Amino acid sequence: MKTVLTIAGSDCSGGAGIQADLKTMAAHGVYGMSAIAALTAQNTTGVAGIYHVSRDFLEQQLDCIFTDIYPDAVKIGMVSEKELIEGIAGKLKQYGAKNIVLDPVMVSTSGSRLLSGDAIGTLKEVLFPLADIITPNVPEAEVLSGVSIRTKEDMEEAASKIGEYFDGYILMKGGHSVEDANDYLFYHGKKKMFRGTRVENENTHGTGCTLSSAIASNLAMGCDMETSIQNGKEYITGALLDGLDLGKGSGPLNHMYRLK
Ligand SMILES: Nc1ncnc2c1ncn2[C@@H]1O[C@H](COP(=O)(O)OP(=O)(O)OP(=O)(O)O)[C@@H](O)[C@H]1O
Ligand SMILES: Cc1ncc(CO)c(N)n1
Numbered sequence: 001m002k003t004v005l006t007i008a009g010s011d012c013s014g015g016a017g018i019q020a021d022l023k024t025m026a027a028h029g030v031y032g033m034s035a036i037a038a039l040t041a042q043n044t045t046g047v048a049g050i051y052h053v054s055r056d057f058l059e060q061q062l063d064c065i066f067t068d069i070y071p072d073a074v075k076i077g078m079v080s081e082k083e084l085i086e087g088i089a090g091k092l093k094q095y096g097a098k099n100i101v102l103d104p105v106m107v108s109t110s111g112s113r114l115l116s117g118d119a120i121g122t123l124k125e126v127l128f129p130l131a132d133i134i135t136p137n138v139p140e141a142e143v144l145s146g147v148s149i150r151t152k153e154d155m156e157e158a159a160s161k162i163g164e165y166f167d168g169y170i171l172m173k174g175g176h177s178v179e180d181a182n183d184y185l186f187y188h189g190k191k192k193m194f195r196g197t198r199v200e201n202e203n204t205h206g207t208g209c210t211l212s213s214a215i216a217s218n219l220a221m222g223c224d225m226e227t228s229i230q231n232g233k234e235y236i237t238g239a240l241l242d243g244l245d246l247g248k249g250s251g252p253l254n255h256m257y258r259l260k
Pocket of ligand 1: 181
């Protein structure tokens with residue numbers, strides 16, 4: 001069985017973070033493992049609190065995982081502190097981790113800050129060089145590039161700025177657009193669109209976590225990068241189309257829609 005590790009934050013309400021990642025992995029038939037960087041107290045209406053684990057404890061989790069069940073792919077999500085980012089980078093290098101999908105989580109769907117301001121530089125300097133693909137949404141791509149994105153041309157400019165310090169695949173997600181849900185992949189000066197039909201569903205809690213875990217699951221199963229993104233896009237669209245409606249705010253997706 002193929003194995004995938006998520007390094008991210010826990011969402012006690014089960015819609016985003018570690019819980020969304022493990023559900024996505026289970027739905028793909030891969031064996032999911034998790035190293036928890038933070039516990040969040042949150043639900044569909046917002047984030048009430050964040051409790052970070054220590055660097056030592058995060059490293060201990062990674063040692064336990066890598067020395068026993070080696071992951072075929074790694075997804076990295078919410079990691080908000082500088083020293084945790086440094087700890088992860090050290091361990092991923094030590095164990096030669098491969099197929100690394102980095103979702104540069106900065107703000108929750110509900111608007112809470114999930115990455116410390118002083119950690120953005122560390123993320124770019126120490127973790128980006130290890131990643132095969134990064135999956136920023138538009139606001140994250142703006143922070144990473146310094147370009148204000150309004151048009152498709154702005155996206156290209158942002159990708160080329162990010163490309164000055166990041167050598168891998170950049171998937172800019174269009175979930176925040178109003179007219180469509182197209183995502184754009186930039187790689188070494190080339191651009192490819194992954195077309196997505198916008199689903200009229202307010203319940204989008206954890207879409208970013210789900211997509212990055214679906215891509216990691218596909219990479220673990222041996223798909224190439226573009227196929228992994230295409231398959232991930234189909235999975236997220238199906239999970240949104242299911243129309244699950246839980247909670248009082250922006251609710252979670254149905255990861256089990258394929259079993260219906
Ligand atoms: N209403 C929608 N209809 C169809 N696809 C969507 C919709 N909203 C988001 N997506 C898709 O979901 C994936 C995640 O994109 P999004 O931009 O929402 O990520 P994100 O902002 O990082 O997510 P999160 O809310 O978890 O932080 C992308 O493939 C995007 O196109
Ligand atoms: C733990 C966690 N990771 C990521 C997100 C982004 O949606 C969230 N809300 N919570």
